[in-house]
Amino acid sequence: GNSVTQMEGPVTLSEEAFLTINCTYTATGYPSLFWYVQYPGEGLQLLLKATKADDKGSNKGFEATYRKETTSFHLEKGSVQVSDSAVYFCALSEGYNQGGKLIFGQGTELSVKP
Amino acid sequence: DAGVIQSPRHEVTEMGQEVTLRCKPISGHNSLFWYRQTMMRGLELLIYFNNNVPIDDSGMPEDRFSAKMPNASFSTLKIQPSEPRDSAVYFCASSSWLAGGMAGELFFGEGSRLTVL
Numbered sequence: 001g002n003s004v005t006q007m008e009g010p011v012t013l014s015e016e017a018f019l020t021i022n023c024t025y026t027a028t029g030y031p032s033l034f035w036y037v038q039y040p041g042e043g044l045q046l047l048l049k050a051t052k053a054d055d056k057g058s059n060k061g062f063e064a065t066y067r068k069e070t071t072s073f074h075l076e077k078g079s080v081q082v083s084d085s086a087v088y089f090c091a092l093s094e095g096y097n098q099g100g101k102l103i104f105g106q107g108t109e110l111s112v113k114p
Numbered sequence: 115d116a117g118v119i120q121s122p123r124h125e126v127t128e129m130g131q132e133v134t135l136r137c138k139p140i141s142g143h144n145s146l147f148w149y150r151q152t153m154m155r156g157l158e159l160l161i162y163f164n165n166n167v168p169i170d171d172s173g174m175p176e177d178r179f180s181a182k183m184p185n186a187s188f189s190t191l192k193i194q195p196s197e198p199r200d201s202a203v204y205f206c207a208s209s210s211w212l213a214g215g216m217a218g219e220l221f222f223g224e225g226s227r228l229t230v231l
Binding site for chain 1: 159
């Protein structure tokens, strides 16, 4: 079945450091790919998405490129801030007519120190 | 515009008791999802509805779990009887279908934290 694998956390960085969180997926067909972020005590919220190969999703300085050849969707940010501390989830949708069903990775906790 | 509303935010109960979690999706959304989050298993999809009809309940762990969506603005997740291993954060999320059958963004509620003693 379809699945998503993320790098294990926690990831601890200093403010202004470069961030990469790896995400790879297994899927049949042509899924859409997503990054969601969960701040402490809150639900998940969409950070960015890409719906086809070579698309780049971006938001709030974060970006990720849909790489079909490597089945990857790594999240990057050039300069992290303390406020970026959260848990990040990579996810894929199972395609058309699946009603928006998302398969999530296990989440990667990011902690940014001042 | 109100987001997805879940209640209660916190529930502490004793093993064997019935638990009912409630969700009000965003008005106009026609897909609703129940997820469970634990440290050990991460985020698991329990069940989802399209236009109030259950589509996939393969994630519901046991017969002790049941979910209903009597109308477009309300859903419940019930656990009867509850067990300590049911302790988790339960999230409700909603979305709407876009043209061509693709789903839009999932909007999550703030979750219901359940502790079963």
